[in-house]
Amino acid sequence: MSQRDLDLLMQTLAIDSTWGRERELAEFLADRLREWGADEVGLVESMPGRPSVGARIRGTGGGRSLILNGHLDIYEVSDDWDTDPFAPFVADGRVHGAGIADMKAATTASLAVMRRVLESGTRPRGDLVFQGVSCHFEGGVGTRSLLDAGFTADAAICGEPTDNTIGAVHRGAAYLEITTHGKQAHTAGKHLGLNAIETMEPVLAALRELEGTLPYEPHPELPGGPILNIGTIHGGTKHNQVPDRCTISLDLRLLPSQDPYEVRRQVIAMIEKLSADDPRVKATVEFSPHWLSGPRLPYEIGTDAPIARTVAGAVRTAGGEPAFRGIQFWTDMVPLKQAGIDAVNIGPGTPPYSWANEWVETSKYLEIVEIYAAAAEAWCA
Known part of the structure; x- marks a missing residue:
């Protein structure tokens, strides 16, 4: 099976599924699943023009059902690639291709397991469900749409890159937009205006301090405190105009003990203090639309949960x-947990996850195919 599984990966890597352009890959996966004889295959428009693909192998009855979940969308490729990002190749024990770590290797491994079960001639007792989701970067929109369409199960495995270690806990995030409000004027009459870029300066300084003072409870599996990144800044219209708006976007990565809504309130309180000291600082703080499309809440289940134990056993079965x-x-x-579905994550790939000349170790990809297959057999049988 190894060469066939590797060939399947090369096929998915050759399809450009950059964020917003998932359709070609979704249709390719749906065609293969129909060709192999899946009992139910559906393309679901998660957002306009961006389908996700769901498929089901119906069990014979009496077993537990399992979802294999992986996203199709990948980040925009860097101009620093030395080769064509969509001309995958194998060299020095690694498979190279755009989005392979985040996360086409795991998604393709799930697809390979579906093929293996369908070609085996033996059905599990419980259903095996494939979720190839678009719109992951919008906060799990694709997964939610497939669940709404009926592609659901008792438990799930996700395949984000964790170097084939098992994740039962992860950080949440708060994506915030802070806008300072000034007053437009011409440079020649600057004293009649209020420069919103300049009033953003104390906000930036206060945010750097806030990163180290936000309250949280340490977590043994997530070292360190909250992580704050100022990702974008936009302000002004022309060089000779005093800008009346300046907006920054933040990514705050949080611990399970932290609530994104409370963190937003803490940022607002920080700005209110700045305004009290300097009335020129007038700002609003909102969640970004990108966050609101799928709130990035933290996640945690016990490592003794049934699906966690099953996946741990599958790792042992795979050697x-x-x-x-x-x-x-x-x-x-x-979103799986919000639908009442316990899940763990395990997939190939290492930091920085998305980068020029992205790769995954060939052995880790082939290993994850065996882990998913063993997990499906143990859980669904």
Whole structure:
């Protein structure tokens, strides 16, 4: 099976599914699943023009059902690639291709397991469900749409890159937009205006201090405190105009003990203090539309949960030693949990996850195929 599984990965890597352009890959996966004989295959428009693909292998009855979840969308590729990002190749024990770590290797491994079960001639007792989701970067919109369409189960495995370690806990996030409000004027009459870029300066300084003072409870699997990144800044219209608006976007990565809504209130309180000291500082703080499309809440289940124990056993079956490690980023385990579905994450790939000349170790990809297959057999049988 190894070469066929590797060939399937090369096919998915050759399809450009950059964020917003998932349709071609979704249709390719749906065609393959129909060709192999899946009992139910559906393309669901998660957002206009951005389908997700769901598929089901119906069990014979009496077993537990399992979702294999992976996203199709990948980040925009860097101009620093040395080769064509969508011409995958194998070299020095690694498979190279755009989005392979985040997360086409795991998504394709799930697809390979569906093929293996369908071609085996033996059905599990419980259903096996494939979720190839678009719109992951909008906060799990694709996963939610597939669940709404009926592609659901008793438990799930996600495949975000964790170097084939098992994740049962991860950080949440608060994506915030802060806008300072000034008054427009011409440079020649600057004294009649209020420069919103200049009044953003104390906000930026206060945010750097806030990163180290936000309250949280340490978590043994997620070292360190909250992480704050100022990702974008936009302000002004022309060089000779005093800007009346300046907006920054923040990504605050949080611990399970922190609530994104409370963190927003803490940022507002910080700005209110700045305004009290300097009335020129007038600002609003809102969640970004990108966050509101799927709130990035933290996630945690016990490592003794049935699906966690099953995946740990599957790692042993595949010849490895299971290791549970916290995940620093957000995953679709949150929308699954909100639907009442316990999940764990395990997938190939290492930091920085999305980068020029992205790769995954060939052995880790082939290993995850075996882990998913063993987990499906143990859980659904």
